[in-house]
Amino acid sequence: MPTKRKPTPPRGTARERLIAAADELFRRDGIAATPVDRAVGRAGVATMTLYHHFSGKDGLVVAYLEHRHERWTRNWAERTDAAESTMDKALSVFDALRAWADSGEVERGCAFVDAAAELTDREHPAWAVINRHKAELLARLSELTGSAEAGERVLLLYEGALIGLLIGHLDDPVGQARAAAQTVLERAQHQ
Amino acid sequence: MPTKRKPTPPRGTARERLIAAADELFRRDGIAATPVDRAVGRAGVATMTLYHHFSGKDGLVVAYLEHRHERWTRNWAERTDAAESTMDKALSVFDALRAWADSGEVERGCAFVDAAAELTDREHPAWAVINRHKAELLARLSELTGSAEAGERVLLLYEGALIGLLIGHLDDPVGQARAAAQTVLERAQHQ
């Protein structure tokens, strides 16, 4: 167990710094457009260190997406817990998204949508993470809304909001999506 | 005016064949992952021909997106014209999308979303086409639904359906989005 190895780029193990650098660069510039050397330089480690910790660039991409998934899941769960009514819990995904967006994390939309668009080869190991992320999202939304159909429709609005954030052609995609979702849910329970 | 130059890859001018090849390859494999030589080979023209007709790969990307935009606009307009009620006209974007998807054009979602995710540099000339496409989409939807807000909400559902088609984690994203949009529009007019 190492106490501290290299204080140059201050905190964390080499592995953590690599993931943090990938998180920043893959998100901002895209996966294909980010050479491993740039991520390695940003993390302040040697090139070989990447290959000691991951299978290669693909492995780093997988770790990056898993890291995103964990952070997002945690962020969303906090919002769900903070909500009081059943309706607010079902809509908490939009509150989490707004907080995410306000913190500047989403200038470029959703990491998983971007990755899905970029990695056209479905055999790429990252697709397993993408599929898992979206499946868990749908499962949780179905649970919170009380029906698979309602969960699916809220998910559609959530993903529409993500595109709105990516392209930036709408004033307030998250607010509009939340309002539309509320309408959809009210209709679902009045019936 | 040439009558016919080269019958090897049967039809169209060199320019048209280049765009057709780009349309196929950029869509299937992604823009960055498609080398110009492959598009050139698919079109059955010489490499230099690409540079006679376009400013380079970027120019071909722009032409590719413009071509997509025109085809989509035509396809959608046909569905709108075929619809009878105001409601069906407002929802015709989903019928157009379903026809598009059934014809196998959308195995990988929306060309504009993919391009937006891939081209992280907003200065890329393709972004002008992306912005124009989404702006026209929103304007037409607002016109058909009768309000900017309703248009925006239908657009969110449309884009959610696109992501559903890209990732393939939903059974029937287009049908669910259409049904949710109908709910949203009914609520909008009862109020």
Add this chain to the structure above:
DNA sequence: ATCCTCCTATAACGCCCGTTCTACTAGAAC
């Protein structure tokens, strides 16, 4: 017949990228 335009064919240039090799270093564990 000559010109002009469009297109072809091939090769090359310069650059970037993912990965690997080799040899080395510094601290922790024992």
Add this chain to the structure above:
DNA sequence: GTTCTAGTAGAACGGGCGTTATAGGAGGAT
């Protein structure tokens, strides 16, 4: 103090890509 682990540094390999240069051919227009 020796051993082990994790990391470092730098160079190199093999391959791919966008673009350009050169030289030439084929067909309609005049």
